Amino acid sequence: MSWFEKLQNLDRRYIYIVVALCIIIPFTFTFHTNTYTTEPVENIYQLIDSYAGREDRAILLSIEHDPSTSPELQPMEIAIVRHCFERGVKVFFLTFRITASPIIDYVINTTKEEFADIQSGVDYVNFGYKPAALYLPIILGMGDDIAEAVETDSEGRKLNNLEIMKGIKNYNEMNLVVEFSGSSYGFGWITYARSRFGANVAAGITAVMAADTYPYIQSGQLVGVLGGLKGAAEYEKLVDLFAVNQLEFSKEQEKQTFPRINNDDILYKFKTARIGMNAQNVAHVMIIVFILIGNIGYFLERRRKNKQGEGS
Amino acid sequence: MIETIGIWVAAFLTLSIFSFLYKDNPFYKFAEHLYIGVSMGYGIPLMYKLSFIPFVYKPIFKMHEFILIIPALMGIMFWFRFSRKWGWMARYPMVFFMGIAGMGVPLSMHASVLVQMRSAMLPWENFNIFLIFLGTITILMYFYFSKAHTGLYGKFTKIGIWYMMIGFGASFGYTVMARISLLIGRIQFLMYDWLGFGH
Numbered sequence: 315m316s317w318f319e320k321l322q323n324l325d326r327r328y329i330y331i332v333v334a335l336c337i338i339i340p341f342t343f344t345f346h347t348n349t350y351t352t353e354p355v356e357n358i359y360q361l362i363d364s365y366a367g368r369e370d371r372a373i374l375l376s377i378e379h380d381p382s383t384s385p386e387l388q389p390m391e392i393a394i395v396r397h398c399f400e401r402g403v404k405v406f407f408l409t410f411r412i413t414a415s416p417i418i419d420y421v422i423n424t425t426k427e428e429f430a431d432i433q434s435g436v437d438y439v440n441f442g443y444k445p446a447a448l449y450l451p452i453i454l455g456m457g458d459d460i461a462e463a464v465e466t467d468s469e470g471r472k473l474n475n476l477e478i479m480k481g482i483k484n485y486n487e488m489n490l491v492v493e494f495s496g497s498s499y500g501f502g503w504i505t506y507a508r509s510r511f512g513a514n515v516a517a518g519i520t521a522v523m524a525a526d527t528y529p530y531i532q533s534g535q536l537v538g539v540l541g542g543l544k545g546a547a548e549y550e551k552l553v554d555l556f557a558v559n560q561l562e563f564s565k566e567q568e569k570q571t572f573p574r575i576n577n578d579d580i581l582y583k584f585k586t587a588r589i590g591m592n593a594q595n596v597a598h599v600m601i602i603v604f605i606l607i608g609n610i611g612y613f614l615e616r617r618r619k620n621k622q623g624e625g626s
Numbered sequence: 627m628i629e630t631i632g633i634w635v636a637a638f639l640t641l642s643i644f645s646f647l648y649k650d651n652p653f654y655k656f657a658e659h660l661y662i663g664v665s666m667g668y669g670i671p672l673m674y675k676l677s678f679i680p681f682v683y684k685p686i687f688k689m690h691e692f693i694l695i696i697p698a699l700m701g702i703m704f705w706f707r708f709s710r711k712w713g714w715m716a717r718y719p720m721v722f723f724m725g726i727a728g729m730g731v732p733l734s735m736h737a738s739v740l741v742q743m744r745s746a747m748l749p750w751e752n753f754n755i756f757l758i759f760l761g762t763i764t765i766l767m768y769f770y771f772s773k774a775h776t777g778l779y780g781k782f783t784k785i786g787i788w789y790m791m792i793g794f795g796a797s798f799g800y801t802v803m804a805r806i807s808l809l810i811g812r813i814q815f816l817m818y819d820w821l822g823f824g825h
Contacts, residue, residue: 385811533745
């Protein structure tokens with residue numbers, strides 16, 4: 315039995331140990347890797363950034379996932395909220411999923427800790443949880459009047475009384491909805507808000523779903539997509555590079571500059587995805603090696619069986 | 627103090643679940659059963675606090691919006707499914723929901739079919755658009771089973787198969803990334819929150 319054939323019959327528990335080590339070691343010795351951004355992520359960043367400091371523009375983050383997909387989706391939510399807080403973009407939060415309600419609070423509080431001046435009702439507002447039965451009435455109703463469709467925020471305040479709502483009426487002003495979801499739940503925004511009112515829609519989704527969204531990017535129905543941990547890492551980089559320094563986006567600068575993630579200049583919570591991508595990179599290389607070994611072993615085994623068949 | 631206890635409990639349960647990778651054991655069984663129980667136990671009070679109180683109790687009993695009694699009754703009618711005698715009553719709210727879903731059919735048709743078809747019919751201004759056109763046509767040809775996949779037609783369907791294989795490969799790659807990300811999330815919790823690395 316050759317070395318490759320022995321590997322074919324290897325106890326799967328050894329593979330688990332190798333996978334665990336591939337992830338633990340990069341966390342133990344944090345090193346710097348370059349993150350390169352892609353167009354779907356840059357499009358979302360640039361659109362949000364174009365609303366900086368404007369009274370008559372806002373974005374809506376529709377958070378529709380539970381804690382099971384938080385490792386992928388939470389870093390991108392924090393990165394976008396941080397971008398909005400840094401650049402003075404009005405941001406609304408909403409969920410139709412009851413278990414997402416505490417996640418919204420966590421994302422807001424985690425980001426807000428670093429921004430002393432940010433106030434609820436002035437810079438952001440959490441519409442809170444709305445029952446799924448109101449999904450259609452709210453999405454369609456926001457096309458006419460957001461304050462009328464949503465009525466109150468998570469603290470029970472009338473939206474009409476909030477300072478943040480000045481200059482914001484419907485999708486003409488709240489002209490970007492970013493849906494964070496671990497499933498295809500979020501395509502309601504494309505179906506209703508995009509088709510009916512022409513609202514810009516973007517998606518922050520788990521990597522499992524990312525491939526399915528590309529037809530919607532190609533057709534222009536999605537402005538952009540943050541796909542899994544990689545998408546989150548890209549957005550984190552853009553925020554560190556441009557939003558924190560109050561700079562306009564520049565592709566040339568993005569290609570040449572890489573904020574260091576292996577020192578303390580950037581808080582851990584704002585580089586979670588990029589540190590995670592270190593482990594992801596190592597794990598991917600390991601999986602490629604495993605697939606290659608498995609295939610070589612398979613072909614060697616098949617050749618041996620063919621030879622045995624010819625001999626007998 | 628409470629937070630520290632929470633982190634230790636979460637770490638213990640995470641390790642208990644991971645212990646299944648070695649083999650089935652009482653720690654895993656305990657964590658698995660606890661997870662299912664806690665999921666239900668967590669969801670019900672959350673539903674009561676965030677859904678029943680603000681959208682049913684307060685509007686009807688505090689603000690006297692009595693019109694809301696009708697949807698509340700329709701919601702209660704769902705529970706009649708558990709009775710053989712009165713189960714038919716659950717059909718009425720179900721029909722109402724189906725009617726609402728039907729409202730979305732024209733817009734879904736527009737978003738998922740018509741716009742997608744339009745974007746597959748663009749002039750070949752660049753090579754990518756040609757590739758999308760070729761992929762769409764050849765995959766549709768593959769799924770036409772009233773003609774044998776032989777000769778020139780068979781060659782086109784082969785191209786369709788290649789397109790699908792590349793698509794499956796991309797999906798698989800993304801799936802690996804997603805699963806590893808979840809593991810990364812847990813390891814980050816164990817190393818940073820529990821063991822205190824990076825603090």
